[in-house]
Amino acid sequence: MSDAALHERLRQIIARSRGADVPVSAPFRAPPLERAPEPPLDALLPGWWFESGGARAFVTDHLTRRRARVGRAPLRPPPPAALALLGRDPALADVAPERVAYLDAETTGLGSGTGVYVFLVGIGRFAPDGFHVRQVFLPAFEDEEALLDAVEHELAGVEALVTYNGRAFDVPLLETRFVLGRRRTRLAALPHADLLHATRALCRHVLPSARLIEAESGLLELRREADLPGALIPSVYFRYQRERRFRPLVPVFRHNRADIVGLAGLAAHLARRLDDGGGAATGLVAAGRWLERGGAVADARARYRRAAEDGHLEALRHAARTAERAGDLDEALRSWQALAADDSNRSVEPYERLALLHERRLRDPAAALAWTQRGLTLVERFHARFAPAQAAPIHERLERRRARLARRVERGATVPRMPRTLASGRAR
Numbered sequence: 083m084s085d086a087a088l089h090e091r092l093r094q095i096i097a098r099s100r101g102a103d104v105p106v107s108a109p110f111r112a113p114p115l116e117r118a119p120e121p122p123l124d125a126l127l128p129g130w131w132f133e134s135g136g137a138r139a140f141v142t143d144h145l146t147r148r149r150a151r152v153g154r155a156p157l158r159p160p161p162p163a164a165l166a167l168l169g170r171d172p173a174l175a176d177v178a179p180e181r182v183a184y185l186d187a188e189t190t191g192l193g194s195g196t197g198v199y200v201f202l203v204g205i206g207r208f209a210p211d212g213f214h215v216r217q218v219f220l221p222a223f224e225d226e227e228a229l230l231d232a233v234e235h236e237l238a239g240v241e242a243l244v245t246y247n248g249r250a251f252d253v254p255l256l257e258t259r260f261v262l263g264r265r266r267t268r269l270a271a272l273p274h275a276d277l278l279h280a281t282r283a284l285c286r287h288v289l290p291s292a293r294l295i296e297a298e299s300g301l302l303e304l305r306r307e308a309d310l311p312g313a314l315i316p317s318v319y320f321r322y323q324r325e326r327r328f329r330p331l332v333p334v335f336r337h338n339r340a341d342i343v344g345l346a347g348l349a350a351h352l353a354r355r356l357d358d359g360g361g362a363a364t365g366l367v368a369a370g371r372w373l374e375r376g377g378a379v380a381d382a383r384a385r386y387r388r389a390a391e392d393g394h395l396e397a398l399r400h401a402a403r404t405a406e407r408a409g410d411l412d413e414a415l416r417s418w419q420a421l422a423a424d425d426s427n428r429s430v431e432p433y434e435r436l437a438l439l440h441e442r443r444l445r446d447p448a449a450a451l452a453w454t455q456r457g458l459t460l461v462e463r464f465h466a467r468f469a470p471a472q473a474a475p476i477h478e479r480l481e482r483r484r485a486r487l488a489r490r491v492e493r494g495a496t497v498p499r500m501p502r503t504l505a506s507g508r509a510r
Contacts, residue, residue: 152347
């Protein structure tokens with residue numbers, strides 16, 4: 083029963099108890115509620131209206147003062163060289179920190195088609211007084227010209243971008259809106275550090291997922307209070323389009339600004355983790371692998387060496403491989419030997435590589451035979467017992483090498499001199 087019907091029923095009961103005649107057909111009508119006038123957007127958020135060609139967009143500016151922190155990370159720009167390594171783009175090393183824009187966009191959907199609009203663009207930049215976040219808002223779809231003009235204005239002087247999954251989503255979608263507006267944009271041509279990929283590679287061993295909010299929580303120890311979930315943002319904007327009420331949009335602005343400030347804090351943290359691995363050998367190995375795949379082999383080897391000092395097996399393996407590729411025979415031998423001597427090692431690779439190096443580079447078939455025999459022992463004692471199907475081809479390969487080396491040792495044959503560069507191919 084509705085409130086109105088219940089109210090009518092009670093009125094009739096009370097009236098009859100007093101002996102009054104009550105017309106049953108008289109419905110109860112509640113007086114209309116008067117809604118307080120909706121405040122304009124510039125009364126809810128500090129900002130101004132940007133007008134262009136009869137259209138308009140709302141622009142806000144939020145300043146986070148210098149020496150602030152984002153969780154446990156300082157809010158300061160990473161060194162350009164570190165940003166170049168994180169983004170795997172050497173051009174980033176030549177961009178001054180104040181010329182880098184930290185960008186994040188809120189959209190009407192997760193697709194990338196022409197029907198998806200960008201309705202809020204946040205751009206963060208470092209300045210002498212702190213970190214400024216400018217946000218450009220689209221009040222109506224027909225005002226897109228003003229939003230694009232305002233974004234273009236805010237990106238004037240920007241020489242590089244930092245985003246989180248922006249290379250695959252934010253930037254292509256913004257480019258689509260510029261193209262549909264018959265405008266040119268240089269977004270795709272700017273050097274770009276998409277920190278999603280670096281976060282996955284450097285921190286997958288400490289994060290349950292690579293979502294930005296998970297990275298903030300797990301790496302920066304940052305907790306957002308009363309944050310609007312990103313999945314709800316499109317529905318909030320569509321509700322605004324129906325009702326034209328600005329107040330529900332305030333959490334959307336707050337969420338977008340938190341994303342950009344968190345992105346800047348994450349950049350500073352990842353730059354430090356790229357150097358020290360987060361204080362753990364596993365982190366140093368992850369940093370080394372990221373650097374090695376990005377072509378910074380010398381920097382990668384330095385991380386592997388530091389991690390190998392703690393006896394980290396994966397670090398020793400990567401140190402040995404990169405040393406071989408660099409032609410550093412001494413380090414390759416030390417690393418492979420340390421790996422082979424570790425009681426927890428169950429890989430045949432160090433024995434095969436040591437046999438190959440002694441045979442081809444040191445011209446010592448007797449030592450090569452000894453290392454091959456140790457590899458066979460490991461296969462017979464461990465691999466053949468727990469994984470016989472996988473062990474069979476390895477055992478056959480090592481047995482062929484053992485027989486060949488044994489014949490050479492018996493004949494006292496010498497091995498032809500190889501080129502000075504170490505063989506980097508797979509042992510055969």
